[in-house]
Amino acid sequence: MSETPREVVQRLIRGISEERWSELAGLYAEDTVVEQPFSPERTVLRGRDELAKHFAGAVDRPLRVTAKNVVVHETTDPEVVVAEYDYDVDAAGRTGTVGNVLVLRVRDGHIVSSRDYHDHQAIAAIVAGQV
Numbered sequence: 001m002s003e004t005p006r007e008v009v010q011r012l013i014r015g016i017s018e019e020r021w022s023e024l025a026g027l028y029a030e031d032t033v034v035e036q037p038f039s040p041e042r043t044v045l046r047g048r049d050e051l052a053k054h055f056a057g058a059v060d061r062p063l064r065v066t067a068k069n070v071v072v073h074e075t076t077d078p079e080v081v082v083a084e085y086d087y088d089v090d091a092a093g094r095t096g097t098v099g100n101v102l103v104l105r106v107r108d109g110h111i112v113s114s115r116d117y118h119d120h121q122a123i124a125a126i127v128a129g130q131v
Contacts, residue, residue, distance in 0.1 A: 002109025005081040006072050009104055012111070013067045013085060021059050025052035029110040036116045063127060064090045067100075079105045079112075087118075089126045096126040 003011070008027055015024050028034070028048050036043040045051055065087040073082040083102040089095060101117040 005079060005104065005106035006074065008106045008109060008111060009072055009081050009083045009102065010070070012102075013070055013083065016065060017067045019058075019064070021055040024055045025049075027111055029107065029112045032110070032112055032114070034111075034114045034116060036118065036120075038117055039120045062092045063123070066090075079107050081106065087123075089123060091127040094126050094129045096122065098122045098126070
């Protein structure tokens with residue numbers, strides 16, 4: 001039996017916090033679409049291979065995030081979950097907390113689409129030491 005949408009999103013958030021970059025793309029469907037509408041570039045990642053490259057790029061970043069206060073909301077659509085949580089951000093000793101919301105569609109144990117609402121400006125301010 002495949003994992004529930006709640007279990008998949010919890011694995012995703014835990015995997016990011018634990019820096020399991022090489023494992024995360026496996027949570028996504030081959031043809032997944034991940035949108036980050038609040039990123040300065042309004043990033044859209046298409047497919048598991050693009051996600052794998054995205055996560056691989058995190059390996060050498062001096063930015064570490066740890067999720068806390070995770071709340072997963074189930075919806076009337078059994079494939080859709082909404083996750084709200086905070087990231088404790090550490091960028092080479094500069095720290096802060098940033099709120100996040102994910103809206104994910106999970107089918108057969110894989111994320112088929114996601115809208116990731118991260119506060120990229122707040123993260124950039126922490127990295128720049130402006131908080």
